[in-house]
Amino acid sequence: MNKDFNSIVKVWEAAVRKSAGPKKRANRIFSTPMSVAHVDDDVYQVEKILNNGDFYTGQWLNNFPNGHGKYLWTDGCMYVGEWQKGNITGKGRFSWPSGATYEGDFKNGFMDGKGTYIGSNGDTYKGFWVMDMKNGQGTQSYPNGDFYDGDWKKGLQNGHGRYQWKNGNHYIGQFRNGLFNGNGTLMWQNGNRYDGCWEDGFPKGNGTFRWCDGSFYVGVWSKDSKEQSGTYYPSSGSDDDPLEWDPMDLFSVDLIDCYVCGCEKVSIFPSQKNLNMFGLEEDNNNKHLLSKKVTER
Structure with a gap:
């Protein structure tokens, strides 16, 4: 040579x-x-x-x-x-x-x-692949500081996983086609949390939203107000009685920063x-x- x-x-x-x-x-x-x-x-x-x-x-x-x-x-x-x-x-x-x-x-x-x-932007995936697509167990680190650890299918989060946002919010539960679907828990860094059912990234079905002050809402969640029903329970020590209440507007505000990032496209x-x-x-x-x-x- x-x-x-x-x-x-x-x-x-x-x-x-x-x-x-x-x-x-x-x-x-x-x-x-x-x-x-x-x-x-x-x-x-x-x-x-x-x-x-x-x-x-x-x-x-x-x-x-x-x-x-x-x-x-x-x-x-x-x-x-x-x-x-x-x-x-x-x-x-x-x-x-x-x-x-x-x-x-x-x-x-x-x-x-x-x-x-x-x-090229720092987007990093470590895990299993099938025919050029993420498939099986894998971890994904995003350029913005977010992180996902869980199941994948045909390149998307699918199955059980944990998504951690840079700001400290995190979701643990079921995914389908890269979105929250099924049962899962979303926790905010300020202490608020939602436990319940999800559909395509939004709460849908039975669920409980808890505020950091100890108050909580239990009911049926939906983007359609006609399908909503539930009861608000004040924090312990409060003189307020449980009441019928629709917190969807407040909850929607909390969801603004809780979206799943997309991955870098392979050229x-x-x-x-x-x-x-x-x-x-x-x-x-x-x-x-x-x-x-x-x-x-």
Whole structure:
């Protein structure tokens, strides 16, 4: 291998990160020369800048990337990690030109298994993935200081979880499609709290709202005033009697700061890079490795 290879690659990486945005992957032809090192009877270590400017360095087995390898696209995306029969499968790290990174498990090009995504804005998710989507147990830290720990399904909070706002408010309970749905408790840093049923981010059904002074309201909650009913109980020591009361306006004010943040959108997923399968054959005349023309997957 060329002793100056690492420095050349660093210069190349810096150059491609300044290039234009993502390009459609066309059919490619690998051509000589290619740097080749024989590892054992079947495994080779290769280094190659492709005709379109992409770059690969890593292990080859039975005419495919297999083992550990590094692939850089001309749009600045890069993958470093394990390969199986030409597919990105195993442990690895994918980085975007924006500075975002994913490190963890891959399966057939997808983020799949356990891994950590760190967005360019500091948006961080640590947990499980299925086909590029958050799925299963995971924790999400948001750039504004909010935090979520719980269940996910198809990229959204779904199941049981805890959402903590930077200001100290927090919700513990059920989620569906990224919103409070089902039974849950919302607690404010000032001591107020609501325990009960939720529907799409709003109290709906039976629930109890407790104020920090000890007073509380028990009843049926709804955005439709015709469906509301309940009783207000003053704090202990108060001379007031329980009374029928509608606190929905006050409660709506409290909800203003209690919304679930959205996550940073991934510009393009590793699986969308349409990584081609590589075929190699030996040229008996010059002993270089030549490649076959491959078709976009």
